[in-house]
Amino acid sequence: xxxxxxxxxxxxxxxxxxxxxxxxxxxxxxxxxxxxxxxxxxxxxxxxxxxxxxxxxxxxxxxxxxxxxxxxxxxxxxxxxxxxxxxxxxxxxxxxxxxxxxxxxxxxxxxxxxxxxxxxxxxxxxxxxxxxxxxxxxxxxxxxxxxxxxxxxxxxxxxxxxxxxxxxxxxxxxxxx
Amino acid sequence: xxxxxxxxxxxxxxxxxxxxxxxxxxxxxxxxxxxxxxxxxxxxxxxxxxxxxxxxxxxxxxxxxxxxxxxxxxxxxxxxxxxxxxxxxxxxxxxxxxxxxxxxxxxxxxxxxxxxxxxxxxxxxxxxxxxxxxxxxxxxxxxxxxxxxxxxxxxxxxxxxxxxxxxxxxxxxxxxxxxxxxxxxxxxxxxxxxxxxxxxxxxxxxxxxxxxxxxxxxxxxxxxxxx
Numbered sequence: 001x002x003x004x005x006x007x008x009x010x011x012x013x014x015x016x017x018x019x020x021x022x023x024x025x026x027x028x029x030x031x032x033x034x035x036x037x038x039x040x041x042x043x044x045x046x047x048x049x050x051x052x053x054x055x056x057x058x059x060x061x062x063x064x065x066x067x068x069x070x071x072x073x074x075x076x077x078x079x080x081x082x083x084x085x086x087x088x089x090x091x092x093x094x095x096x097x098x099x100x101x102x103x104x105x106x107x108x109x110x111x112x113x114x115x116x117x118x119x120x121x122x123x124x125x126x127x128x129x130x131x132x133x134x135x136x137x138x139x140x141x142x143x144x145x146x147x148x149x150x151x152x153x154x155x156x157x158x159x160x161x162x163x164x165x166x167x168x169x170x171x172x173x174x175x176x177x
Numbered sequence: 178x179x180x181x182x183x184x185x186x187x188x189x190x191x192x193x194x195x196x197x198x199x200x201x202x203x204x205x206x207x208x209x210x211x212x213x214x215x216x217x218x219x220x221x222x223x224x225x226x227x228x229x230x231x232x233x234x235x236x237x238x239x240x241x242x243x244x245x246x247x248x249x250x251x252x253x254x255x256x257x258x259x260x261x262x263x264x265x266x267x268x269x270x271x272x273x274x275x276x277x278x279x280x281x282x283x284x285x286x287x288x289x290x291x292x293x294x295x296x297x298x299x300x301x302x303x304x305x306x307x308x309x310x311x312x313x314x315x316x317x318x319x320x321x322x323x324x325x326x327x328x329x330x331x332x333x334x335x336x337x338x339x340x341x342x343x344x345x346x347x348x349x350x351x352x353x354x355x356x357x358x359x360x361x362x363x364x365x366x367x368x369x370x371x372x373x374x375x376x377x378x379x380x381x382x383x384x385x386x387x388x389x390x391x392x393x394x395x396x397x398x399x400x401x402x403x404x
Contacts (some may be wrong), residue, residue, distance in 0.1 A: 016250055016251065019247075020243070020247055023243035023246060023247070024243060027243050030242070031242055045240050048242040049242050049243075049246070052242060052243045052245070052246035053245055053246045055246060056246050056249045056250050128199060129199075129229070134199075134200075135196070135199065135201045150192075150195075150196050150202070151192070153195055153196070153199065154191065154192045154195040154196070157195050157225055160228055161221055161224045161225050161228060164224060164228050165224055
């Protein structure tokens, strides 16, 4: 059992320090998944906060049947759903803001491509490629079949490769002209 | 480009390659042979591998996402423990007093208020005894409190409305109605001791999170929490 799983069990018994350690260890993954789900940085932060708030009472029921990371990600999916529903009732704000604009780096364009994926593909892609979950784990978090994860990851990649290739071709044309 | 434009063999081979790159699908020699012999699929695989390297790096946030949860955690246990303790005490008292009252009726001790028939008195005693046992049970095991709550609310509601009407109409006096205090104490005890979600201690304030702090997203690094 990893240190994280041990800490999660201690948190379930009421150990505040262990709870903090678990939350801090998982906050990036939770935020990334929320971001993949809601597609907006501000909403993702809101959803991640809501996830951890929910975990305060829910962690008492954690028995370690699943790895604690999957447990938190499942909680994050529900919290993101709630945050999205609330956001739809609010007046619309600026939608997609690519995360890296203030800090350009080599991966900016690739990030933008992921951002443009449909939500269900993006979700499967981020869980498996960014958080490194297996297809089975991702299926558990998403509440769908393993085959669905497999096909969504593939479809996401198809779109990414196509968009990337198209982008490169455009660049070549610009350089030549 | 989508699977629709591709020959079935290419589509199947690329789907396999996608899963294979994730270590999910290993035994498909046919698809592997196709990828090796099809220039289009080989190129697709190379673009995919190049792209994967770029996509591994990801934006994260430097915001403190767990602060509100930690604050809620810090407040919740102590406050709740005290609340439950008070609730259980009230439940215990309500159970004991209610049971004594019920027993006194059965034993024929005349009630405080206007007398009722012995038969009605015994029926009333049965109800009081039952509720008292429920209160005592909830004092012992607070997880039973939720189940009893609807019953207690109904009984207390009916009793208080009836008592108020009787007092106002002059059929009873306020002093006689103190006999209902155990009921009310039991209801309050149930509300305090019942398990359930702790009250949310911290308001979500996502809009003000960025104020005075670092920008909402950092360039992707392996330790995105640097401040």
